[in-house]
Amino acid sequence: AQKITQTQPGMFVQEKEAVTLDCTYDTSDPSYGLFWYKQPSSGEMIFLIYQGSYDQQNATEGRYSLNFQKARKSANLVISASQLGDSAMYFCAMRAYNNNDMRFGAGTRLTVKP
Amino acid sequence: DTEVTQTPKHLVMGMTNKKSLKCEQHMGHRAMYWYKQKAKKPPELMFVYSYEKLSINESVPSRFSPECPNSSLLNLHLHALQPEDSALYLCASSLKVTGTGLIEAFFGQGTRLTVV
Numbered sequence: 001a002q003k004i005t006q007t008q009p010g011m012f013v014q015e016k017e018a019v020t021l022d023c024t025y026d027t028s029d030p031s032y033g034l035f036w037y038k039q040p041s042s043g044e045m046i047f048l049i050y051q052g053s054y055d056q057q058n059a060t061e062g063r064y065s066l067n068f069q070k071a072r073k074s075a076n077l078v079i080s081a082s083q084l085g086d087s088a089m090y091f092c093a094m095r096a097y098n099n100n101d102m103r104f105g106a107g108t109r110l111t112v113k114p
Numbered sequence: 115d116t117e118v119t120q121t122p123k124h125l126v127m128g129m130t131n132k133k134s135l136k137c138e139q140h141m142g143h144r145a146m147y148w149y150k151q152k153a154k155k156p157p158e159l160m161f162v163y164s165y166e167k168l169s170i171n172e173s174v175p176s177r178f179s180p181e182c183p184n185s186s187l188l189n190l191h192l193h194a195l196q197p198e199d200s201a202l203y204l205c206a207s208s209l210k211v212t213g214t215g216l217i218e219a220f221f222g223q224g225t226r227l228t229v230v
Contacts (some may be wrong), residue, residue, distance in 0.1 A: 033217050043202055045157070045221035091156055098212050100145045101170055102219055104156035 002027040004092055004105035011110050013082045020067070021077045021108045023092030031097040034075040036066065039089040039107075048090075051075055053097075082112045117141075120205050120222035128230055129195060135225045137188040137205030145211045146188040147219060148180060149204040157204055163188060164211040195229045202226050 003026045013019035025034065036048040051059045051066045059066045067076040075094075079086055089109050095102040118139045127133050137146065145164050149157035162170035163182040171180075177199075179191040188205055206219040 035218055037221075042223070043226070044223040045204060045206070047218050047220055050218045095217065097217070099170075100147070100162050100164060100208065100211055100217075101159065102147070103159065107156050 002029070002032075002094055002096070002101075002103055004094055004103055006092055006105035006108050008108045009106075011108055013079075013110065013112055015084060015112055015114050016081055018078060018080045019082055019110065021079070021090050021092075021110065023075045023077065023105055025073050025075065025092075025094050027073075027094065027096065029096035029098065032094055033097065034066070034068070035093040035095075035102070036064070036075075036077045037091045037093060037104075038086075039091065041088070045091070049077070079110075084112050084114060086110060087112045118205055118207055118220050118222035120203075120225055122225060123223065124226045124228075126228045126230060127192065127195065129197070131195075132191070132193045134192065135190040135203055135205075135227075137190075137207075137222055138186055139207045139220075140186055141207065141209065141220070142185075143207035143209050143220075144185065145208045145219075146182060147206040147208075148188070148190055149206065151202040151204055151224075153201075161190075169211075192227075195227075197229050200228045 005024045032053045034051045038046045049061045065078045089107045092105040148160040151157040161180040166182045181189040202224045204224045206221045208219040
């Protein structure tokens, strides 16, 4: 079984500053993928970034980067230069490579202040 | 194009009604998912279809009946629902069923279901 933990129910950040959203996970599978999704109040889940368990480098996508520390089983999302439109719920998720059972953490609500 | 289309966007139904939710993707994705999301909670996996076959059923009550008529279409048939089934129902798809890479799931905008 796999477990995803997001310990920050809510986070605030000043516009144009960087923010880190925490995610830790637990799994017995040796091969897995980690994901971050953004969910605005409108409800759609927007895929942000993916990190494979065998990837040597941390994933980056524009202003999003994933700080992957495999030994510590953490996959924190870093958002640089925050914008007002970044205010949303952010979910960390994972699935093993040998199945398509994708599970989500509890989420972190990010609020960007002007 | 990473579009997953869900219809309807909103649905209000009585406890004796039968309705269906529809999900469509034309990206050639071979895995399709149904998730249920209650307010202020993460999405909960309900069903997964791999190559049009049901591969995961998370002990969902039989009043929810999934169907995958072809590789592009996923339905969720609803019958005799309860008020506690009111939620956002999200459909997703991913290109690969298993293996490394290209396994991220893309979601539709969801159907907000209210059972009265």
